[in-house]
Amino acid sequence: MLDNIEIIGLIAAVLTTSAFLPQVYKTYKSKDVSSLSMPMLLLFFVGIILWFIYGIIIESFSLMMANGITIGSYALLIFFKLKYAKNN
Amino acid sequence: MLDNIEIIGLIAAVLTTSAFLPQVYKTYKSKDVSSLSMPMLLLFFVGIILWFIYGIIIESFSLMMANGITIGSYALLIFFKLKYAKNN
Numbered sequence: 001m002l003d004n005i006e007i008i009g010l011i012a013a014v015l016t017t018s019a020f021l022p023q024v025y026k027t028y029k030s031k032d033v034s035s036l037s038m039p040m041l042l043l044f045f046v047g048i049i050l051w052f053i054y055g056i057i058i059e060s061f062s063l064m065m066a067n068g069i070t071i072g073s074y075a076l077l078i079f080f081k082l083k084y085a086k087n088n
Numbered sequence: 089m090l091d092n093i094e095i096i097g098l099i100a101a102v103l104t105t106s107a108f109l110p111q112v113y114k115t116y117k118s119k120d121v122s123s124l125s126m127p128m129l130l131l132f133f134v135g136i137i138l139w140f141i142y143g144i145i146i147e148s149f150s151l152m153m154a155n156g157i158t159i160g161s162y163a164l165l166i167f168f169k170l171k172y173a174k175n176n
Contacts, residue, residue, distance in 0.1 A: 005142070005145050005146060008138055008141055008145065009138075009142040009146075011138055012136075012138035012139040012141075012142055013135075014135075015131050015132070015134050015135030015138065016136060016139065017135075019127075019129075019135060020128065020132075022125045022127045022131075023124075023125045026123065026125045030123065032122060032123045034122075034123060035114065035115065035118065035120045035121065035123040035124060036111075037110045037111045037114045039107075040107045040111040040114075041107075043103050043104070043106060043107035044103070044104055044107035044108075046103050047100050047101075047102075047103030047104035047105075047107060048104060050096055050097075050100035051097075051104065053096055053100075054093070054096045054097040054100055054150065058093060058148065060146065062142065
């Protein structure tokens, strides 16, 4: 089940998923959302929901895992953008 | 070849790919890279290269297209981060 192909996908998943954690942390600590673009956040959010669905259909565990977690990270970034943009 | 499944993948690809264009443009215009995290940029860059390879192996046109274009967008963001961070 976990063949060599899926291992490449899983490493990719870990990298692109964990890549958002420093961004989420940095945004949380600095409360600086000025260079985060809301159109980007929203387009990406809808996009990763569709990737998640696509992953379910083609039965790619890597796609499901990566996009499932990233949906959570992006929900947080959108929340920060809404919250801190008001305070600026 | 372009079945319903791949159409979902392609819409996802267009959304997540075009999501980076406002970010790239905003960063280019504002030269503000303060809230872009370099660890995030680099982790993500390596990650999308692996997703691209994964897409080739599982023969997913959506994954190849999305990650191929995003590799270019991220290369630009990394270039801006290096260039403008020095000027701050």
